[in-house]
Amino acid sequence: MRAILDVVMLVLQLYVYVLIASAIMSWLVAFNVVNTRNNVVSAIWDFLYRITEPVLRPIRNVLPNLGGIDVSPIILLLIIFFIQRVIQLYLYPAVF
Template sequence: MRAILDVVLLALQLYVWLLIASAILSWLVAFNVVNPRNGVVAGIYDFLYRITEPLLRPIRNVLPFLGGIDISPVILLLIIFLIQRVIVLYLYPAVF
């Protein structure tokens, strides 16, 4: 059972890094630092969008409009950190 919890924690940590990469790449595209018409950049951007958008969309639907500021990645990161803490502090010690 601990192996399953370790895999879940690893997957959550990987998703955190993908979420951070997606936010940074979206800023780079928005400020014209990278060209979104480049094939490699477009492929990476599309992959990160497809991975992160299914979890970010429900959060965006609930949040009020903040004038162009998107804090849904921050909310999702806090939720992931909460899940990780619950696993480490409550579930992991209870498993033999």
């Protein structure tokens, strides 16, 4: 059981990195630092969008319109950090 919790923690941590990469990539695209017509950039952007958008879309639907500021990645990061703390503090000690 502890191995399963370790895998869940690892997947959550990897998703945090993907979420941060997606936010940085969106800034780079928005400020025209990278060109999305480049095949490599387009493939990375598409991958990050497909991985993060299904989780971020329901959060965006619940949040009010803040006029161009997207705080849904921050909310998702807080949720992930909360899940990780619950696993560390309550589930790990219960599993021996």
